[in-house]
Amino acid sequence: MRFLGRKPHGNFQGEVISDYKKRTEGIRVKHRVGANSVKIYYKGRKNLRLETTIDDPKDFKVFRPLEGNPQGSHEWREMRK
Numbered sequence: 001m002r003f004l005g006r007k008p009h010g011n012f013q014g015e016v017i018s019d020y021k022k023r024t025e026g027i028r029v030k031h032r033v034g035a036n037s038v039k040i041y042y043k044g045r046k047n048l049r050l051e052t053t054i055d056d057p058k059d060f061k062v063f064r065p066l067e068g069n070p071q072g073s074h075e076w077r078e079m080r081k
Contacts, residue, residue, distance in 0.1 A: 018032075026042050027041070028042075036053065038050070039053075061076045062077060
């Protein structure tokens with residue numbers, strides 16, 4: 001599950017879903033945890049495309065100040081949409 005940029009917590013109870021599809025246009029590999037996903041499209045030798053979808057950003061932390069106080073102290077907080 002490191003494809004989302006971090007190691008899972010030891011008590012992770014969620015479900016990781018991986019999907020592989022082969023079509024006439026090429027190949028798609030999709031990894032999904034909840035509402036967040038990473039997709040990789042391969043369409044021939046010279047065309048590789050990566051796509052990330054973050055629909056539930058609260059699982060990620062960012063180092064930032066409070067929303068109403070931009071000059072305040074920075075802390076690790078939930079990512080806003």
